[in-house]
Amino acid sequence: MAPEIGPKATGVAVVEMARDGRFAEIEDLFAPPLRAAVTAQRLQAAWAAELGKHGSVSAIGEPESEPGEAGLVRVSVPVTCEHGELMMIMSVDHVGMLHGLRLAPAATTSWTPPPYAAPKRFGECEVTVGSGPLAVSGTLSLPRGRGPRPGIVLLGGGGPFDRDATSGPNKPLKDLAWGLASRGVAVLRFDKVTHTHSGQVANAHDFTMTDEYVPHAVAAVRLLQDQSSVDPARVFVLGHSMGGKVAPRVASAEASVAGLVILAGDAQPMHRSAVRVARYLASLDSNLITDADVEAITRQAAMVDSRHLSPSTPAAELPLGLWPGSYWLDLRGYDPVATAAVLDKPMFILQGGRDYQVTVEDDLSRWKAGLAHRTDVTIRVYAADDHLFFPGTGPSTPVEYEPAQHVDPVVIADIAEWLTSGQGKITRFLSGLKRLRRLKRPKHLEN
Numbered sequence: 001m002a003p004e005i006g007p008k009a010t011g012v013a014v015v016e017m018a019r020d021g022r023f024a025e026i027e028d029l030f031a032p033p034l035r036a037a038v039t040a041q042r043l044q045a046a047w048a049a050e051l052g053k054h055g056s057v058s059a060i061g062e063p064e065s066e067p068g069e070a071g072l073v074r075v076s077v078p079v080t081c082e083h084g085e086l087m088m089i090m091s092v093d094h095v096g097m098l099h100g101l102r103l104a105p106a107a108t109t110s111w112t113p114p115p116y117a118a119p120k121r122f123g124e125c126e127v128t129v130g131s132g133p134l135a136v137s138g139t140l141s142l143p144r145g146r147g148p149r150p151g152i153v154l155l156g157g158g159g160p161f162d163r164d165a166t167s168g169p170n171k172p173l174k175d176l177a178w179g180l181a182s183r184g185v186a187v188l189r190f191d192k193v194t195h196t197h198s199g200q201v202a203n204a205h206d207f208t209m210t211d212e213y214v215p216h217a218v219a220a221v222r223l224l225q226d227q228s229s230v231d232p233a234r235v236f237v238l239g240h241s242m243g244g245k246v247a248p249r250v251a252s253a254e255a256s257v258a259g260l261v262i263l264a265g266d267a268q269p270m271h272r273s274a275v276r277v278a279r280y281l282a283s284l285d286s287n288l289i290t291d292a293d294v295e296a297i298t299r300q301a302a303m304v305d306s307r308h309l310s311p312s313t314p315a316a317e318l319p320l321g322l323w324p325g326s327y328w329l330d331l332r333g334y335d336p337v338a339t340a341a342v343l344d345k346p347m348f349i350l351q352g353g354r355d356y357q358v359t360v361e362d363d364l365s366r367w368k369a370g371l372a373h374r375t376d377v378t379i380r381v382y383a384a385d386d387h388l389f390f391p392g393t394g395p396s397t398p399v400e401y402e403p404a405q406h407v408d409p410v411v412i413a414d415i416a417e418w419l420t421s422g423q424g425k426i427t428r429f430l431s432g433l434k435r436l437r438r439l440k441r442p443k444h445l446e447n
Contacts, residue, residue: 011077149230
């Protein structure tokens, strides 16, 4: 059997094919959605137009890869021409098919600390989260001083993201970690198992959303509780996007979780939101996603609702074409709002007003309705923020995520305030009360 070709090698091969004029071979690598939108002829014309401005290719640089949306890998290959540099950017799936392809100016920026971060106020160290063959690496950010202080575990969104949720020059989870650690909160973030062990996960036909998140999240909570400067009764979980959806399940699995912070947590069934997002993107640019793509995603979403869905349903017949039937069965049977409603834990739910992936109307409305009876739930909308809580104006689009930017400083401040001065104090009081009750309890009633 021939060895698998990784995403980086695929990216370099595509650039070499373009340099040599082998555009039909590139088209053979197009996944169905891309094939419906782009032809070899159109790709050749775009390539020729760029070379007309920059001259012929003189060198192909080292590729870089990072997690992209919907479980894809974003590969960037530098291309040096006679009169300038370009970047070929591709979205590649685990079998080497292309879901996106474009030429862009060479990257000139990288992540820099946000203004609200104060690196002198905390230190960082590498940790291992979990055990065995699926253990992953993480980073522990500990404020200086003895404590005790609250702690929080960060969970990234859907897809094979690293611990920082890296996307181009942006690292929103690192923004959160540095911002909160600068304000006295211990933070643990870690690479997702789908990032570190993508090959093993891709070959696991019974893989689920629970497998993707819960074991490592629970291990991270316990690791953070073991830190001498952290109050073990005040360790929270913060989830973004799908991480927010699954956060109530983590708290159900680990009773010691003190509370939840949910950022843009999707509550609408995911296969239905995939159709909604596809229609929105098609309305913005028919070259970005076509009517045929929308129809295909609608058919795939219907399969998720079908009684014929089973663990053996091929990923190609399901939305996004990345996860097996077992993953969608787990999603279909999970109601994050109902799970959260029965948790005896405070929650802080944050939503971007300009978010088109998780919306006020389709998702936040479900959280509000399902948790209306809870007095310990705080819900806040940040009108200018998009899905990554980057402030902006006008309708949000995928292109908006590409420039270097940082998580809204108001979001950082509000989370820190909620953890340290709001619900954090209530949780600390309640945990102390429980300890006092145990001390006063007669010994013959302890067992």
